[in-house]
Amino acid sequence: MSPLTNPFSQQQQQPSSLKIPHTDPEIHSAIIHRLLFHLSQVKEGQPVIIVCIGTDRSTGDSLGPLVGTSLSRYNSHLFRIYGTLDDPIHAVNLQETITSIHELFHQPFIIGIDACLGQSASIGCIQVADGPLKPGAGVNKQLPPIGDIHLTGIVNVGGFMEYFVLQNTRLSLVMRLSEIIASSLYSAIKEWKSHSTYFALRE
Template identity: 45%
Template sequence: MNFKDKFSREERRVSTEDPAMSDQLADYLIEWLPPSKEIVIACIGTDRSTGDSFGPLVGSMLHDQLLDTFHIYGTLEEPLHALNLKERLSDIHRSHVNPYILAVDACLGKSSSVGSVVLGKGSLNPGSALKKDLPPVGQIHISGMVNVSGFMEHVVLQNTRLHVVMQMAAKVAAAIQMTEAKRRKTSMETRPFQAFTAARPVIHKRIQ
């Protein structure tokens, strides 16, 4: 759970109220994610708090999908949270060489921003909304604005509507699935060309 109270040029915001939200977010992800790398998606949060369940919900929605270019960490069954974050990040770096990490986490912000999803460049600071000292995560991140910051954040998270979090998580998961489909299609279209251009011509010598 982190804070988002200012708009940055290095961010793109979409609203869950927009019917085209998943398509827009997928377009931004395609634009920002490196096309040739496998991406680790770190879905941060816990199922013990309604507001903080956004990340694990996204992870669970994606976990059983056939994803070729994404690796999912953090689900409702096996959450990626404050108590195990450092250890799980170490496991990720052992399992993947120089991983490119997309971090997914809930956040608190201004009342006018609740219901927005923010795609931002750079890492996010999980636990900052609750004043926890945790390592930054990700080269890029998705933050779901689930509620308002500024007063008794623990209580605010516990009293966040599950409907809001579920709707947001479903649309983000759909966007990531769309992104996967586009990345897979691009990869299949470029592989034959790369194989052809990489092949060396065979030169036959004339026998004198």
């Protein structure tokens, strides 16, 4: 058996994003692996903030708050959550939330979560990508970008009558996507933190 090495010290070249159907049997491991790669960017002591964008007033746009609510049930000290069904982050309070985060936390590593619209063949896919989330782009809103990395769930087809499409998105799909994102994200952060702590103790 080879000696243990720190997986987060190996900056391997990987594609800039992952896109995978929610029906893929390997989806959890694929998302966790991708997130671990991105979490390698987090510096020691840097707070991890998860911002889940959306509203419970629209089925398709409820993905973010559903993820935030699921994550909040873990009561984890490993990250801070903004955006739940009870306290959603949306177009009206997004800028205020961003300002508050940067006032409260020093150099936070922010993970953005949101629903998005796409091509019909991509409905039900989950994406993990480097760089900021651009909320509101699918419904032609100009909102501030947020996130060092982001995850999105493609909940319906885009290109026409976006508000109507979001309102008529199947809740079962949104729930399934939110469950996958929340469980994978929690598992990835927990694994990353345990590895980081282990190798910090060895050094």
